[in-house]
Amino acid sequence: MKIKKFSIAISAASIMAVASICSPAYSAGKTLTVVLSEEPDIVDPCEATRSNVGRIVKQNVSETLVEIDPKDGSIKARLATSWKQTDNLTWEFNIRKGVKFHDGEDLNAKAVVKSINRALNPKYDCEIRTKFFGNMSVSVSAVGSHTISVKTKAPQPIMPALMGTMTVVSPNTQEAKGVRNPQGTGPYVFDKWTPGQSVTLKRFSGYWGSKPVVEDVKYVFRKESAVRSAMVKTGEADIAPNIAVQDATDSKMDFSYFNSETARLRIDTSIAPLNDIRVRKAMNLAIDLEALRGSIFAEGVMPQTQIVVPSINGHNPSLKPWKYNLNEAKKLVAAAKADGVPVGKEIILIGRLGIYPNSTEAMEAMHAMLTEAGFNIKIKMMETAGWLNFLSRPYAEDRGPMLLQGQHDNNNGDAVFSMYNKYACKGAQSTTCDAKVDAGIKAATAATGDNRRKIWQEVQRRLHQDIVPDVQMFHMVGFSRVNPRINFTPSISTNSELQVSQVKFN
Amino acid sequence: MKKYLSKRILSSLLAVIGLFIMVFFLARLTGDPGHLYLPIDAPLEVRKEFSEKHGFNDPIYVQFGRFVGDLVNGDLGYSLRKERPAIDVVLEAIPITLSLAAVAMTIALFGAIIIGSLAAYRPNGIFDRISRVVSLTAASAPDFWVAITAILLFSVSLRWLPTSGMGDFPYWIMPVSILVIRPLGLLVQVVRGSMITALSSDFVKTARAKGVKEKSVIFKHALRNGLLPVITVAGDQAAAIANGAVIVETIFGWPGIGKLMIDSILQRDFAVVQASILITAIVILSINIIIDIAYATLDPRIRHK
Numbered sequence: 001m002k003i004k005k006f007s008i009a010i011s012a013a014s015i016m017a018v019a020s021i022c023s024p025a026y027s028a029g030k031t032l033t034v035v036l037s038e039e040p041d042i043v044d045p046c047e048a049t050r051s052n053v054g055r056i057v058k059q060n061v062s063e064t065l066v067e068i069d070p071k072d073g074s075i076k077a078r079l080a081t082s083w084k085q086t087d088n089l090t091w092e093f094n095i096r097k098g099v100k101f102h103d104g105e106d107l108n109a110k111a112v113v114k115s116i117n118r119a120l121n122p123k124y125d126c127e128i129r130t131k132f133f134g135n136m137s138v139s140v141s142a143v144g145s146h147t148i149s150v151k152t153k154a155p156q157p158i159m160p161a162l163m164g165t166m167t168v169v170s171p172n173t174q175e176a177k178g179v180r181n182p183q184g185t186g187p188y189v190f191d192k193w194t195p196g197q198s199v200t201l202k203r204f205s206g207y208w209g210s211k212p213v214v215e216d217v218k219y220v221f222r223k224e225s226a227v228r229s230a231m232v233k234t235g236e237a238d239i240a241p242n243i244a245v246q247d248a249t250d251s252k253m254d255f256s257y258f259n260s261e262t263a264r265l266r267i268d269t270s271i272a273p274l275n276d277i278r279v280r281k282a283m284n285l286a287i288d289l290e291a292l293r294g295s296i297f298a299e300g301v302m303p304q305t306q307i308v309v310p311s312i313n314g315h316n317p318s319l320k321p322w323k324y325n326l327n328e329a330k331k332l333v334a335a336a337k338a339d340g341v342p343v344g345k346e347i348i349l350i351g352r353l354g355i356y357p358n359s360t361e362a363m364e365a366m367h368a369m370l371t372e373a374g375f376n377i378k379i380k381m382m383e384t385a386g387w388l389n390f391l392s393r394p395y396a397e398d399r400g401p402m403l404l405q406g407q408h409d410n411n412n413g414d415a416v417f418s419m420y421n422k423y424a425c426k427g428a429q430s431t432t433c434d435a436k437v438d439a440g441i442k443a444a445t446a447a448t449g450d451n452r453r454k455i456w457q458e459v460q461r462r463l464h465q466d467i468v469p470d471v472q473m474f475h476m477v478g479f480s481r482v483n484p485r486i487n488f489t490p491s492i493s494t495n496s497e498l499q500v501s502q503v504k505f506n
Numbered sequence: 507m508k509k510y511l512s513k514r515i516l517s518s519l520l521a522v523i524g525l526f527i528m529v530f531f532l533a534r535l536t537g538d539p540g541h542l543y544l545p546i547d548a549p550l551e552v553r554k555e556f557s558e559k560h561g562f563n564d565p566i567y568v569q570f571g572r573f574v575g576d577l578v579n580g581d582l583g584y585s586l587r588k589e590r591p592a593i594d595v596v597l598e599a600i601p602i603t604l605s606l607a608a609v610a611m612t613i614a615l616f617g618a619i620i621i622g623s624l625a626a627y628r629p630n631g632i633f634d635r636i637s638r639v640v641s642l643t644a645a646s647a648p649d650f651w652v653a654i655t656a657i658l659l660f661s662v663s664l665r666w667l668p669t670s671g672m673g674d675f676p677y678w679i680m681p682v683s684i685l686v687i688r689p690l691g692l693l694v695q696v697v698r699g700s701m702i703t704a705l706s707s708d709f710v711k712t713a714r715a716k717g718v719k720e721k722s723v724i725f726k727h728a729l730r731n732g733l734l735p736v737i738t739v740a741g742d743q744a745a746a747i748a749n750g751a752v753i754v755e756t757i758f759g760w761p762g763i764g765k766l767m768i769d770s771i772l773q774r775d776f777a778v779v780q781a782s783i784l785i786t787a788i789v790i791l792s793i794n795i796i797i798d799i800a801y802a803t804l805d806p807r808i809r810h811k
Contacts, residue, residue, distance in 0.1 A: 039761070041587040049545065125556060131545040134552040178589045195598055196761025197672055222670055222759045226654050230662050230669045385774065388541045393550060421547050428550055 030215035032486070032503055035228045035237040039221040043193065044178035045167035046119050046126035051496050055241065056199055056219055058497040061102075062167040062184030065093055065112070066160050070493040073311045073413040075160050079107065079168055079185065083160050085448075086149075091159040095146040099208045101170040102190070103183045109142035111171045116140045116150075119166060123176040132165050132417075157448045161413040187212045187501045197221075201500070212501035229254075229481050238483040239503075241494050244357050245298045248479035256300045259478030259495045260411035262307050263356060265349070265366070265471035266404040266422075268431040274401045276341045278332040280468040283403075284322035285329035286373035287366060287471060296358045296365055301474035306460040307408050307418050309475050311492060314415030314444065314456025319464050322472060329373040349379045351405040352387040356476060363405060366471070377403075392428050403471065404431075411492050415456045416445055423463060432469035437462055514798055518791040522784065529783050530573055531566070538562050539586055539774035560586070573780075582784065583777025587770075592777035595766065596785050602672075603762035604789070606754070607747035609678070610685035615740050617690050622697025622736075623724050629702055637694060645691030649753040653684050657757075670758040681758045685751055689743035696739045700732035707731070734804060741797035745790045 038052045045062035048054040059067065065080035080093040099107035117140060119126050120133055137153040150159055170183035182190050187209060188201035201217040220237065222228050225244035231237040232253060248254040265283075273279045289303045303321035308314060337343045349370075351363040363379050370377045390404055410418045419441050425433035440459035444452055463469060480490040487504040540556040548556075557563040561572065576583060582593045621641070625634040660680065661669040667676055704710065705728050713727045714720075752764035763782055770778035 041585075042589055122555065123559075125543070125559075127545055130548045130552045130556075134549040196602070197759075220671060220759065223756045223765075224654070227657060227670050227757055227759070230657055234661055234665060234669055236669055236671075383772070385537055385542055385772070388546070389537070391546065392553075417547075428547070 030213065030505070031218060032214045032216070032239070032500060033218045033220065033237040034239045034241070034498065035220050035222055035231050037221070037223060037225070037228065037242055039196065040199075042178040043180060043182055043190070043199065044126070045169050045182050045184060046124070046128050047178065048167045049127045049131055049165060049496065051242075054496045055494075055498040056201075057182055057184070057186075057190070058167060059186060059499045060188045060201060060217070060501070061182050061186045061190050062169055063186050064165065064167055065095075065163040068161065068164045068411070068413040068493075070411065070491045071311060073313050075164065075413065079112070080163070083163075085157070085159075088155045089152055091150045091156070092143065093148050093150065093163065095148065096208065097146055099185050100206050101172075101183055101185050102204060102206075103170050103172055105170050105172060105183075107168070107185055109144060109146055109148045112148050112168055113140050113142050114171045115168045115173070116148075116166060118169070118173065118175055121176055124178075126178075128165055128167070132162055132412075155446045157446060157452065158414050158416050165412065188217060191216075209501070213504050214500050217500050232481040232483050235483065235485075238486050239488065239490075239498070240481040241478075241490060241498060243479050243481050245479060246357075248481065250481070252484060253481045255480050255482060255490045256298065256477050257480075257490050257494070258300075258302070258309055258311075258492050259409075259476055260309050260311075260492045261356070261407050261409045261476040261478075261495070262304050262309060263405075263407045263473040263476055264304070264307065265473070266406050266429075266431060267469055267471060268395075268399070268402045268404075269467070269469055270431060270433070271399070271401045273336065273341045273343045273345055274347070274403075276336050276339075277466075277468055278336040279341060279343060280471075282329040282332035282336075282373055283370060283375070283471045284468065285325045285332070286369050286375075287322070287473070288324040288369060289321065289473065290324065292362065292365060293474070296361045297474055298357075298477050298479070300477040304472050304475045305464050306472075307422055307470070308410055308415045308460075309492070312410055312415055312418075313413060313453055314419075314460065316457035316460040316464075318457075319461060326373060333374040343374060344376050345401060346376045346378055347401045347403060349377050349403045349405070350387060350390050351379055351381040353381050353383055355387075355405060355407050359405065395431070402431075407476065409495065411496060415460075419456070419459060420445070423459075423469060430469075432467060434462070434467050437467060510802065511795070511799070514795050518795065522787050522791065525787050526780070526784060529780055530570060533771075533774070533776050533779050534566060534569065536771075536774060539776065542772075542774050543586060582781040585770075585775055585778045587773055587775045588778070592775075592781035593785075595778055596763065596781045599761055599763045599766045599782070600785055600789070602760055603748060603751060603755070603764060606681060606685060606751055606760065606762065607744060610682050610747060610751075611689065611740065611744045613682065614686045614689040614693055614743070615736075617686070618693030618697050618736070619729065621690075622694045623701050623729060625694070625698045626701030626705060626732075627724060634698070637698070641691040641694035643691070644687045645695070647687060647691075649684055649688070650757070652687060653680070653753065653757045656680050656684065672760055681751075681754045681760060684754050685747060689740070689747075692739060692743065693736060696736050697732065700735050701728055704728040704732040730804065734801065737797055737800050737804070741793055745793050748786065748789050748793065 036052055036055060040053045043053055043057055045057045048058040063079050065078060066075050067078045069076055079096050081096050083091060083093045085091050095109055095112055101107060105111060119128050120138060139151045141149050143149045173179055173183060180193060187204055187207045189204045191200040191202045193199045199219040203212060203215050225247045228240040229243045229247040232240045267274050267280050269275055293301055305319035305321050306316060333343050349363060349367060351359060360381055367377050367379050408418060421427045421429050423430050423432055423437055424441050425438050437459055440455055444455035444459060447455055478495060480494055482488055485506055487506050538557055539562060540553050544553060544556055561569060585592045585595050588595055621637050625637040628634060657669050660667040667679055671677055710723060710728050713723050752768055755762040755765040763786055767782045
């Protein structure tokens with residue numbers, strides 16, 4: 001009896017003690033707390049195309065010469081005030097005057113040239129170079145105190161858009177190696193990085209633009225989406241970009257938005273039976289996208305007709321998504337079979353675990369739909385490392401017919417960042433080849449203005465209607481949770497950057 | 507005892523060397539790190555240039571020679587991802603895991619000894635039955651589920667504890683509790699079993715006959731003899747936590763060695779994989795040696811073998 005009483009007393013005392021001692025650190029004042037899914041390995045602005053680096057440094061610590069408007073893909077001035085093409089191979093950018101780096105250096109043509117050359121230095125595996133400038137020969141020079149000239153060997157009409165990826169760092173930044181304390185011109189100074197725990201930024205008093213409201217920013221890292229959303233719910237954090245659909249349960253805090261990702265199954269059009277267009281069309285007709293939407297995929301996803309989202313230059317809005325029609329799919333399969341196409345041959349569907357939420361379930365559902373239409377599909381779900389072996393050239397000579405689960409992200413303003421790589425005969429990740437598509441990609445890449453947009457749109461039409469290199473799925477949505485104490489609306493660009501200067505307090 | 511210890515240390519060293527060679531070759535079987543390091547859209551030329559620059563396309567024996575040479579000079583390599591010496595990255599993570607493991611195992615061990623001994627005192631009594639059900643449930647509860655449920659209950663609903671993160675006392679409560687649950691459940695079962703055997707032994711009967719106090723019979727005479735299997739299981743559990751409390755580290759945002767190891771394997775950051783496995787192996791082998799010493803201290807038959 002004594003033991004029982006003692007136990008009850010101890011338990012009650014423990015609970016009360018815990019309740020009184022524990023007071024979680026709630027986000028308060030003019031400090032903004034952002035919880036990200038992954039800690040960056042390095043915070044060099046040259047790696048800002050990686051979302052976990054970009055969300056911290058891009059346009060906060062280090063700015064670009066221009067920036068791309070997420071609403072319509074148009075190009076706006078940032079560190080460059082104007083730009084013009086002086087000949088086919090040359091662009092000139094006028095640099096903003098009166099701007100200082102965080103370490104006190106002046107922003108001028110020489111500093112910008114040094115920063116661009118650092119990013120393009122092959123001794124440094126900077127992601128901006130490897131992703132956007134890998135195949136390009138570029139030389140940059142100062143042609144005035146605040147004017148730079150950018151020359152390429154082949155015409156680059158989208159050079160301004162490319163400069164939207166090029167973050168500018170102080171001339172004192174070390175060469176050929178990533179830095180852990182970047183110095184840029186942005187509204188926030190990089191303050192402190194406690195590995196494994198947090199990164200903090202402080203407002204830059206010498207910023208050239210308007211003074212942001214947020215004084216300090218703290219980034220913390222939690223891999224689990226449920227924890228990130230719980231942190232905003234409890235007030236420990238203010239913004240959790242990229243939470244899972246099942247955690248986006250509070251309509252007052254959760255925002256859904258197109259995240260510039262497009263999901264598809266890539267069809268290897270070079271191998272039978274997938275080299276027959278009837279088979280490829282049948283696959284698209286066999287997928288009931290409406291059944292997938294709101295169940296395995298989020299309610300807000302949009303059936304896609306092309307690999308670029310509507311805000312990207314070159315998107316063709318006149319194309320209509322494939323409509324589910326199982327009978328028609330079966331008829332096409334039967335017609336192909338009658339002509340000797342081996343439609344019963346085993347087709348491997350290579351999936352990637354976690355490429356998007358419910359990726360395995362999506363493949364299982366599509367497997368069932370394709371099987372119902374008469375295909376012999378076998379799923380192989382892989383980790384990223386294994387999946388990458390099937391993504392890019394060189395492909396195995398003796399490979400069989402294959403579908404590859406994929407998701408492509410382009411929020412860089414123009415279709416050029418997608419089309420060659422994915423659909424040109426020699427594209428690194430292309431498994432299709434069509435002379436007209438190749439000619440279109442070449443012509444659009446060299447064209448400007450309306451003409452460029454029209455050529456891209458024709459390429460999209462031909463791919464969608466005449467080539468059918470994909471089982472088209474959805475333009476995807478992302479979810480972010482935002483604490484009601486702040487005023488911030490996530491957008492397509494939240495996928496790669498998070499401009500703290502746009503955040504206000506309610 | 508000295509001879510016994512030297513033999514154990516020598517065999518442990520050989521095991522570490524064998525493990526290290528195995529890790530080197532197994533890691534390279536997974537493929538080229540450039541595939542994961544470079545962006546998906548990186549052109550083929552860039553991929554080739556990357557592999558050449560970092561020596562990933564050299565024959566495996568050349569890479570191994572380079573690795574052994576560096577190792578002889580005390581260099582465990584450079585993290586491709588973090589652009590820092592791999593050993594620095596690992597030495598930042600290991601104290602976090604070890605402190606979690608130490609606190610969790612101390613609580614689990616003492617808790618198990620008290621609960622297990624009391625349960626064994628009256629087998630099939632009410633306390634024994636309750637402790638058996640609770641400890642079996644605890645031993646089989648999935649960490650992930652318990653952790654998320656605890657966050658939803660104690661952080662989101664009751665607002666008593668922070669959801670996650672490192673900091674002062676409140677930040678330790680949930681991660682340590684989750685880590686304690688499984689070893690505590692297992693150890694209670696082991697203590698109970700070995701104490702039931704010990705309490706029915708002749709020497710306990712003799713002690714009781716001599717009028718020794720019951721508390722002293724349980725915690726002095728019986729417990730000392732019943733501790734041997736407990737030490738073995740506790741050692742295994744401690745090694746498992748030291749090897750990486752991955753789920754707790756991942757969910758609560760504690761950047762320990764388990765999380766680091768998994769991340770570096772997934773990213774093919776070979777130098778960090780090697781350094782973290784080496785350090786973890788040393789920790790685990792040290793734990794095993796401590797267990798052996800404890801065993802030898804408690805059981806004279808082992809010392810004299």
